[in-house]
Amino acid sequence: MKSLFRKKDITGLLEQKTPLARTLKTWDLTFLGIGAIIGTGIFVLTGKGALVAGPVLALSFLLAAICCGFAGLCYAKFASMAPISGLAYTYSYIAFGEITAFIIGWDLILEYALGAATVSIGWSGYLVNLLDNFGLHIPTALTAADGTTPGVHTIFNLPAFLIIILITWILSMGINQTKRVNDIMVLIKLAVVILFIVCTVWFIKTANLHPFVPYGLYSIHDGTAAGIIPAASIVFFSFIGFDAVSSSAEETINPSKTLPRGILLSLLISTILYIMMTLIMTGVVKYTVYSEYLNAPILAVLVKTGQSWLSMIVSLGAILGMTTVLLVMLYGQSRISYSMARDGLFPKVFSKVDAKRKTPFVVTWFFGIVTALAGGFINLNILAELVNIGTLSAFILVSAGILVMRYTQPKAKRGFKTPLVPFTPIMAIIFCFVLIAGLNWETWLRFIVWLIIGMIFYFVYDRKHSVLNK
Secondary structure, eight states: OGGGGOOOOHHHHHHOOOSSOOOBOHHHHHHHHHHHHTTHIIIIIHHHHHHHHOTTHHHHHHHHHHHHHHHHHHHHHHHHHOOOTTTHHHHHHHHTOHHHHHHHHHHHHHHHHHHHHHHHHHHHHHHHHHHHHTTOOOOGGGBSOTTSSTTOOOOOBHHHHHHHHHHHHHHHTOHHHHHHHHHHHHHHHHHHHHHHHHHHGGGOOGGGGOSSSTTOSSEEETTEEESHHHHHHHHGGGGTTGGGGGGGGGGBSSHHHHHHHHHHHHHHHHHHHHHHHHHHHHHHSOGGGGGGOSSOTHHHHHHHHTOTHHHHHHHHHHHHHHHHHHHHHHHHHHHHHHHHHHTTSSOGGGGOOOTTTOSOHHHHHHHHHHHHHHHHHSOHHHHHHHHHHHHHHHHHHHHHHHHHHHHHOTTSOOSSOOTTTTHHHHHHHHHHHHHHHTSOHHHHHHHHHHHHHHHHHIIIIIHHHOGGGO
16 A cells, blocks of 8 residues: 555656756747647637637636646746656656556646647648638548537548647657747747737627626536536636646756746736637627637638638638647657656656657657547547546646645755745645536546546556556
8 A cells, every 4th residue: 555655756856867858948938838828729619618608708718827827836836846757747756656646647648648639620620621712622521530510421530630640750850840840830820819819809899798798607508517617617728738848847958947937928928818819709709609610710700800811821820829739738748658657657668768869759659649549530529628627637736736745845945936835726726626617527427437447557557567666
């Protein structure tokens, strides 16, 4: 029983040498965070969120942002204390012990691998629309997974599959190549978002904002949860990725200072843009109209305003925006799995680093292929909510870890001090539980099944192979 809670020593971790190359600076990390955050939230989930919350959707985004802000402060503190690849997995290993760390690492597969699969589906929707504008048509059967659209025969999402394979190849080539590609695409994406705001803000009509809160804080509408909290639980997915910044710890210059800055700056910039975009989208178009534009809600605004010339630019921006999200999510997944393999909790072959490229080559391709298949065969709604519950669980444990470390390791060096402890981590935990409560029971059931599979894997394989067991 005692072996389940064996912990990593923070001093030993800090002395550990890394075979990965340190090249990332503050703005690289900020762009990495923005690359992960701004994408699906603006370009895909705003439509579904508007239908669930109504014109008050901006408040749902703010609620999700506050939750992530509190959790972000906790992540920043841990990142400064233990600047090691592995993210919440590593932090939980230090604070709670092995079994908890494994559970979080297993949960993070939901956040990153399935998160990337979800984004690839949105990416596919915008690509299909862009190609249609040029008169190029992908067979309908190859544009979505089976059962995605009622009454429409689909088999496999080919564009979603192919983009993940392409991103996996880029990641396997090295961190410098990944950084350059991400920085260029983030700049283009931000330019498109700002262009959209400037061109559409003039078309807001106050009539579209009434009733502003049609479903209240929480209610049941047409048999499903509706209101501000359920919408916040959905659009929370929009902020997933800021925590991926801390997975780059072993590839960052001066990580104890650089990581907290990158995490908090990316979260702040993204929140401001999200709120501006949602206010415009619900002000220009009546929220009920988004039922016709679930895969590409921004197009509803362009149709309403008659700015068809913007359509191709926005579609291109959406494609690039979601490409950076895929890049960062798959990057985070490979680094977490690499850390777990190095600790003996995943097969040792996953910890191998390519001598020339300085990347965990095997694990990058393994999860890339698994994610590509998920994007090709599983439908969007099932994936998105599973990702949310896995991520919120990780946020809860990281925040609780700050409270635990305050008493178990009070003398540990802290490069960043989380303000208002214990208030900040407690509020992070409360907000996470509120958002989890907004998810439906099917998501809970799938999550429990996922945890049971993880526990079987841990007790059959991990306990024997753990490095701390030797």
